[in-house]
Amino acid sequence: MVLNQYDNDLLKIKNLHTGFIIDGELHNAIVDVNLDVKPKEVVCVVGESGCGKSVMSLSVMQLLPKQNSKISAGEILFNGEDLTKKSDKEMNKVRGKDIAMIFQEPMTALNPVFTIGSQLMEVLFNHLEISKKEAREKAIVLLKQVGISRPEKIIDEYPHQLSGGMRQRVMIAMAIALHPKLLIADEPTTALDVTVQAQILELLKDIQDKEDMAIMLITHDLGVVAEMADRVIVMYAGQVVETSNVVELFTKPKHPYTEALLGSIPRMDQDEEKLNSIEGVVPSLENMPQVGCRFADRCPKAFGDCTKVTPQLAEVADGQYARCLLYDACHPETTSGEKEEVKL
Numbered sequence: 001m002v003l004n005q006y007d008n009d010l011l012k013i014k015n016l017h018t019g020f021i022i023d024g025e026l027h028n029a030i031v032d033v034n035l036d037v038k039p040k041e042v043v044c045v046v047g048e049s050g051c052g053k054s055v056m057s058l059s060v061m062q063l064l065p066k067q068n069s070k071i072s073a074g075e076i077l078f079n080g081e082d083l084t085k086k087s088d089k090e091m092n093k094v095r096g097k098d099i100a101m102i103f104q105e106p107m108t109a110l111n112p113v114f115t116i117g118s119q120l121m122e123v124l125f126n127h128l129e130i131s132k133k134e135a136r137e138k139a140i141v142l143l144k145q146v147g148i149s150r151p152e153k154i155i156d157e158y159p160h161q162l163s164g165g166m167r168q169r170v171m172i173a174m175a176i177a178l179h180p181k182l183l184i185a186d187e188p189t190t191a192l193d194v195t196v197q198a199q200i201l202e203l204l205k206d207i208q209d210k211e212d213m214a215i216m217l218i219t220h221d222l223g224v225v226a227e228m229a230d231r232v233i234v235m236y237a238g239q240v241v242e243t244s245n246v247v248e249l250f251t252k253p254k255h256p257y258t259e260a261l262l263g264s265i266p267r268m269d270q271d272e273e274k275l276n277s278i279e280g281v282v283p284s285l286e287n288m289p290q291v292g293c294r295f296a297d298r299c300p301k302a303f304g305d306c307t308k309v310t311p312q313l314a315e316v317a318d319g320q321y322a323r324c325l326l327y328d329a330c331h332p333e334t335t336s337g338e339k340e341e342v343k344l
């Protein structure tokens with residue numbers, strides 16, 4: 001694939017809508033998602049459970065169940081080529097080689113009845129014409145590269161013989177085996193304890209640097225975001241509600257949902273007994289508001305029009321985008337911080 005000289009994005013998702021067929025009707029799980037990942041960039045996607053992070057990433061990989069899901073609109077451009085137009089055979093070539101993915105629980109991604117070596121070698125055989133001996137040597141090098149000591153022994157072991165952290169390292173080895181330009185990591189450290197989590201994040205950073213690889217890291221952990229991200233995409237109820245570089249996101253969040261997420265991080269100097277949380281839940285697909293802001297009923301800053309006018313994602317500060325009527329010129333914020341109702 002040749003990078004389009006007019007477009008410096010490695011991945012560009014445009015107006016993506018992906019839905020599930022429930023009781024014969026298509027319900028969109030993600031709506032009008034726009035985002036991009038530049039070469040070598042670490043983009044973190046954050047949001048509460050159920051906000052569409054995984055559906056978005058599985059849409060990129062074309063790994064959603066065909067029988068009940070559908071990309072109903074939009075484009076997923078990778079190096080300028082639309083992945084939604086590719087056949088299964090073409091996507092098999094992209095997966096692993098150009099874009100790789102790791103998941104939260106490596107035990108579910110690894111096959112328990114095959115050795116680590118045979119699973120790693122299979123990735124190599126799928127894309128490269130090499131002998132068994134060469135593949136085994138490459139597999140050992142890869143295991144070393146992800147920090148597995150005694151790789152010559154581990155290569156012949158089965159997944160259940162390894163710790164959670166080692167299994168995730170094996171998954172990372174499989175993911176980087178073919179030097180992909182983009183790694184999608186869906187909650188890669190959630191199932192691990194904190195020390196192992198820190199080691200895995202360190203490893204991902206190190207590999208990203210050495211391999212010149214971009215990472216789209218999906219997480220609900222803002223500590224991970226602060227540690228890893230160049231840029232952050234905040235999702236809520238199937239939509240991107242804010243995108244910003246990491247420093248601005250933490251220092252000058254724009255969307256009330258981002259503010260609420262940041263406000264729910266426990267702080268050492270907090271003397272309140274109760275942790276801050278965002279009241280309410282993300283609406284289910286069947287109960288998604290079709291008009292207005294999807295966060296309105298949980299938003300402390302909501303005003304009259306928020307349930308009536310659907311906000312669009314718009315640039316609200318240099319390089320910072322938010323989907324919120326607070327920044328719509330028709331809905332000016334008063335100096336007192338109160339919102340004015342627009343008089344038509």
Ligand SMILES: Nc1ncnc2c1ncn2[C@@H]1O[C@H](COP(=O)(O)OP(=O)(O)OP(=O)(O)O)[C@@H](O)[C@H]1O
Nearest residue numbers: 020029048049050051052053054055056220284285
């Ligand atoms: N196979 C499926 N069939 C029907 N609905 C689904 C399916 N997979 C996901 N959904 C729905 O799509 C919405 C988005 O789910 P998704 O898994 O992308 O959320 P998420 O942000 O990744 O959450 P988590 O952090 O818990 O993984 C949710 O309402 C979920 O119930």
